[in-house]
Amino acid sequence: MDRRELGTGTRLVRAARSLPSGDGQPVVPPLVQSVAFDYGSAADQDAVFGNDRPGYVYGRYGTPTTAALESALADLDAAGAATCFVTGMAAIAAAVDACAVSRGGRVVAPEDCYGQTRALFERWVRERGADISFVDTTDLAAVDRALADKPTTLLYAEVIANPLLRVSDVSALAALAKAKGAALAIDATFATPILVKPATLGATMVIHSLTKYINGHGDVMGGVVSGSAELAATMRDRTILDGGYLPPHEAWLTIRGMRTLALRVRRQCASAMEIASHLVSHPKIARVRYPGLPDHPQHALATRQFNGLYGGVVSFQLRDDTRAAAFRFLDSLELAASATTVGDLFTEVLYPAISSHRRLPVEERKRLGITDGFLRMSVGIEDTDDLVADIDRALDRV
Ligand SMILES: Cc1ncc(COP(=O)(O)O)c(C=O)c1O
Incomplete structure (x- = not known):
């Protein structure tokens, strides 16, 4: 076919289908937004669909920009492979469902995990009859008892738990899980690979919400599951059929954001240490939780x-342990945003009682230590x- 003979409409829809080549x-990696990929040979396309050779066929199967991020994340996590999802919750749901719940496998999970992770697990217990037990994953004897209770497929933990900032011992949990034939999944969102690489300590899979520190600029939602190539194949099946694949534009922004991860996290840890130390002796503060x-x-x-760092999140309880005091504190902040996320360039304060832990029954929330005057x-x-000046000003008004 002589392309010069094609009509303007036909030429327009076929314009700029590939990047001009040159020396x-x-x-910076190109942002390849294309959903579909054109093959000159049907046999080649068949080979890619059949996983006989690498390549791209359709968005949910993998695309070049998201694949570039996946390979960078696998490297960062010291894992064999990584699969990206549209949110951290989508990554958690895919990993825990595929590796345990959908197969009738039991899960042992932290009682103090991110409130919506706990809400998801509780919903699976209610709606799907999932066997999920909640323990304090920092209490190794309690974890051992829970694992000994019944055969367990997956032990799940947050290495720095949101929002109480309890720290789990990844090597010890890996040893306990291994002894009972369970896999170990670690949500390392709060720690980031700058503080710890759980795969090097025996975790079978590592999960991050990319929305937090890894992107770090508050403009992307995403999640990742890192682990073996076999796990990646299982996770890819989830992106294909459940559809929660991370789109290329989000992946491109995340690649851009993660380039400064080490700089940002080290700086945030240093400031968090100073702020935590300042709050300890503040008369309006009853208790500060910070691993440092x-x-x-x-x-x-x-x-x-x-690695000598303690994370960029500080949690504290007001001496006036009431919702009114917490609201006054939040409303009085002038620099820090009263906003529901972590890991951004900007300081953000979350009030878990009305947000992340809103669904948890009040008694259980308070039993864990997430009281009415608790802030993160x-x-x-x-x-x-x-x-520090902003915090002091807001505390003065409490
Ligand atoms: C520890 C942890 N894991 C997972 C998630 C879920 O991530 P996303 O909001 O990207 O779905 C969050 C969200 O705050 C979190 O704090």
Whole structure:
């Protein structure tokens, strides 16, 4: 066919289908938004669909920009492969369902995990009869008892739990899980690979919400599950059939964001340490939870496990342990945003009682220590002195 004979409409819909080639490699990966991929040979296309050779066929099966992110994340996590999802929750749901719940396997999970992870697991118990037990994953004897109770397929933990900031011992959990033939899934969202790489300590799979530190700029939602190539094949089947694949534009922004992860996290950890130390002696504060403080129950473990860093999140309880005081504090902040996320460049304060832990029965929430005056601060990269002044001003008004 002579393309010059084609009509304008036909030429328009076929315009710019590939990038012009030339010398020089781009230093930033191209954003390939294409959903479908054209094959000159049906046999080649068949081979890619059949996994006989690598390639791209259709969005949910994998696309070049998201694949570039997946390969970078696998490297960052020291894992064999990684699969990206549209949100952290989609990653958690895919991993825990595929590796345990859908196969009738039992799960042992943390009682103090991210509120919506717990809400999802509780919903699976109610609606699907899933066998999920909740324990304190920092209490190794309790974990061992829970695993000994009944055959368990998956032990799940958050290495720094949201929002109480309890620290789990990944090597010890891996040993307990291995002894009972269970896999170990670690949500390392709060720690990031800058503090710890759970796959190197024996975790079977590592999950991050990319929405938090890894992207770090508050403009992308995403999640990732890292682990073996076999796990990646199972996760890919989830993106294909359940449809929760991370679109290329989000992947491109995440690649851009993660380039500064190490710089941001080190800075956030240093500021968080200063803020936690300042709050300890503040008369309006009843209790500070931060793994870097010597009175944190897992301080020694955190020191050993996290490369001398302790994370960018500080949680604290107001002495006036009421909702009214928490609201006054939030409303009085001028620099820190009262917003429901962590890991951004900007400082953000979350009030779990009305947000992440809203669905948890009030008695259970309070039993865990998430009281009415409990707040969680994700420290950003602003100048630390300005943050301390903002906190002090807001506390003065409580
Ligand atoms: C520890 C942890 N895991 C997973 C998630 C879920 O991530 P996403 O909001 O991207 O679905 C969150 C969200 O706050 C979280 O804090």
